[in-house]
Amino acid sequence: MVDDARMTTVALALTAIVALLHVWFAVLEMLLWRRPLGMRTFGTTPDEAATTATLAANQGLYNAILAAGMIWGILAAGPIGFAFRAFFLGAVVVAGLFGAATVSPRILLVQAMPGAVALAAVLVAGG
Numbered sequence: 001m002v003d004d005a006r007m008t009t010v011a012l013a014l015t016a017i018v019a020l021l022h023v024w025f026a027v028l029e030m031l032l033w034r035r036p037l038g039m040r041t042f043g044t045t046p047d048e049a050a051t052t053a054t055l056a057a058n059q060g061l062y063n064a065i066l067a068a069g070m071i072w073g074i075l076a077a078g079p080i081g082f083a084f085r086a087f088f089l090g091a092v093v094v095a096g097l098f099g100a101a102t103v104s105p106r107i108l109l110v111q112a113m114p115g116a117v118a119l120a121a122v123l124v125a126g127g
Contacts, residue, residue: 004125005114011125014118015070015085018092021114022067029060066092082127 032038033056055088066088072117075086096112 007121007125011085011118011121012074014121015074015089018089018114018118018121019067019070019074021111022063022070022092025079025111026060026064026067029063031060033057033060050054062095066095079127085122086119089122092097093119 008082028038028041033042033053034046038044038056038073039046039049041048042056049056062091068087073086073088075081076084094113095117096107096110099107100112122126
């Protein structure tokens, strides 16, 4: 059996990885949407990127909020930190499932799966 301290460390590390992914998503959507890397990542043309830039920035803000919540959960001690990690990772999973169903199945692998793995680790580690 894995000891509690080790499992907590794994859960915190996985949460940090998911938070960093969401920081990156926010940067892509808010800052790089109209640039070659952003358009290549999301498969858009310059015209599509220009038309959807405001929507992408809004989506990026939501990803930044998810990242901030996970980071807060990492930094907070005890049950508060656990609650933040569990809530925001759960939100990541729900957003990833919705995105996979409505936008692209790829979102299941890029967003929902890492969130689900981290959430499982957080729940196993407990509060």
